[in-house]
Amino acid sequence: MRKQRPESTDEAPDKTGSPAPDRGLSPPEGWLDRHGDALYRYACFRLRDTAAAEDLVQETLLAAFQARGGFAGRASERTWLVGILKNKIVDHLRKRRREDIVDTPIEPDEDVEALFSPGRKDHWTHAPSVWNNPTASLEQKQFWKIFSDCVDLLPARQAQAFVLCELDGLGGAESCQVLGVTTTNLWVLLHRARLRLRECLEQRWFQGNSGDDGADL
């Protein structure tokens, strides 16, 4: 489900035919200094390609300049710009998509396989620990740093699947196209990413803060 593109002008031009005045946007000449690094960070995170990230920052600021008359002031300036950038990122990823969806079997992920014990009917090798009040963690800056580190540690394909589906909310079909995998393989990638993230967060965050040492059941 695509949200309406933020560049679309949703305000009528005034009677002179020129675009409606900027609704609380800072002077465009200052956008690069104010927002350039932030946009660049986001693009680098999503694309893992600094050259492409630089290009998309440029395209975003350009598109924003051209669309500034349509800014309705409902979101902050930064949020608005990031929204434009996100659309550019998805377009960029779509252009890179594979032509053929190939049902190549994904290689096993040994770290994930080790989470379950074949000798014990595929029970958990180590049962998940109790996570004390996880919702409270969402308020803590340090938690997000660790979350981000854990995403960075994911193998590339799993990271891509996770970012596209969980972070961007791209539909399954669209993610499959961008990644060049079948739906089944997409689910496998997501499952592995989630298992790894869970392990990582438990080790790096929750086990320090939990009252339970996760003894096997």
Next chain:
Amino acid sequence: MVLTCKEVSSLVSESLDRRLSWRERLGVNLHLLICKACRRFADQMRFLHAAARQFSRNYPIDMTSTRLSESARRRIRHALEHHD
């Protein structure tokens, strides 16, 4: 239809992405009734799912100190100033 923890973890994950069949749901629910480890896992998956959404809203803009290089900055500024 006795499911293993490994199978249940996979189905729990997929339940975030698709509707499970009634058979699958039954198998998962029966397993969760008796398996505390997988119950915890299911809770943690729901938490991760919600956290990911919030993450995408806030990060990574405030979290790292990566900056545009000076040459990139100059190049972009030049392109913006000379665009019609």
